[in-house]
Amino acid sequence: MQSEEKSLIVVVLLGTGIFLLFGFFVISFLVFFRKKQIRNRLEKASLQAQFQEEILTAKNEVQENTMKHIARELHDNIGQLLSLVKIQLNTIDEENPGIKRVGDSKEFLGKALKDLRALSKTLNSDNVLKAGLIKAITFELDRVRRTEVYEVNFVNDIEQWDVNPKIEVIVFRIFQEVIQNIFKHSGAKNINVSLQEMPEVYTLVVLDDGSGFDIQAKSNQKSFNSGAGLSNLAHRAQLISGDFEIESAIGKGTKVKLSIPKTTTSHDQSRPNRRSQPYT
Ligand SMILES: Nc1ncnc2c1ncn2[C@@H]1O[C@H](COP(=O)(O)OP(=O)(O)OP(=O)(O)O)[C@@H](O)[C@H]1O
Ligand SMILES: [Mg+2]
Numbered sequence: 001m002q003s004e005e006k007s008l009i010v011v012v013l014l015g016t017g018i019f020l021l022f023g024f025f026v027i028s029f030l031v032f033f034r035k036k037q038i039r040n041r042l043e044k045a046s047l048q049a050q051f052q053e054e055i056l057t058a059k060n061e062v063q064e065n066t067m068k069h070i071a072r073e074l075h076d077n078i079g080q081l082l083s084l085v086k087i088q089l090n091t092i093d094e095e096n097p098g099i100k101r102v103g104d105s106k107e108f109l110g111k112a113l114k115d116l117r118a119l120s121k122t123l124n125s126d127n128v129l130k131a132g133l134i135k136a137i138t139f140e141l142d143r144v145r146r147t148e149v150y151e152v153n154f155v156n157d158i159e160q161w162d163v164n165p166k167i168e169v170i171v172f173r174i175f176q177e178v179i180q181n182i183f184k185h186s187g188a189k190n191i192n193v194s195l196q197e198m199p200e201v202y203t204l205v206v207l208d209d210g211s212g213f214d215i216q217a218k219s220n221q222k223s224f225n226s227g228a229g230l231s232n233l234a235h236r237a238q239l240i241s242g243d244f245e246i247e248s249a250i251g252k253g254t255k256v257k258l259s260i261p262k263t264t265t266s267h268d269q270s271r272p273n274r275r276s277q278p279y280t
Contacts, residue, residue, distance in 0.1 A: 071124035125169045133168035155194040186210025201259040209253040
């Protein structure tokens with residue numbers, strides 16, 4: 001009887017041991033499987049993010065090249081043609097000094113040429129690369145001022161500017177889209193732009209006192225996500241590890257704030273005299 005009890009205990013212990021071992025294997029397998037699943041999901045997400053970034057970069061490059069092409073066309077072809085017309089008008093003027101219309105035409109043509117050259121400069125990203133973002137913004141705002149539609153105020157509180165030129169080009173394109181939106185949608189009278197320095201980033205703020213809009217309602221519209229406008233700006237900001245915020249109040253205006261990361265790698269030595277480069 002005693003030996004029977006003993007063998008029963010052994011059987012129970014053995015059974016429990018086998019059961020525990022089996023349980024252990026099952027749990028280990030589940031943990032391993034779950035970890036693998038998570039790792040796969042993370043890898044997939046990272047690949048997808050990488051893919052999106054590559055698409056965006058390629059899209060930016062295509063846009064930049066197209067704009068460069070248009071800039072050159074404007075400057076070289078149309079600019080040359082208009083200059084020729086101006087020279088012709090000059091000679092007519094000499095022959096017929098009394099014709100007032102020729103004088104007026106010359107004036108309009110002069111203005112058109114000036115605007116055309118300015119437009120050509122702002123489309124060509126080489127100018128931003130050469131002269132830097134602050135000069136590019138100053139130049140662009142001068143162009144806006146010349147329309148005589150807006151009061152433009154620009155405050156630059158930055159002492160030490162240190163941003164990778166490629167990032168500057170992307171920031172400049174974001175800035176241009178924000179200004180275009182003010183032209184197209186806001187009906188504003190005043191545009192205030194400020195650049196400030198924070199410990200980790202610079203901030204660029206563009207404020208208008210126009211109609212404002214309902215951001216939530218707009219972001220639900222299909223066209224908002226079509227890629228060209230505001231949604232694209234948020235993606236571009238991501239591309240430079242920056243941050244894009246927009247606030248708007250109907251009847252009061254819109255505020256856009258962009259944070260621009262400072263250059264963390266070694267300084268760009270290729271253009272040591274960058275600050276003295278004119279915006280040409
Ligand atoms: N500064 C602003 N003032 C008033 N409304 C604005 C302003 N900026 C944007 N909006 C509103 O937000 C909408 C979305 O702007 P977004 O730039 O995405 O598109 P869009 O300017 O209409 O088109 P796209 O930029 O593709 O040419 C605009 O249609 C407009 O209604
Ligand atoms: Mg727009």
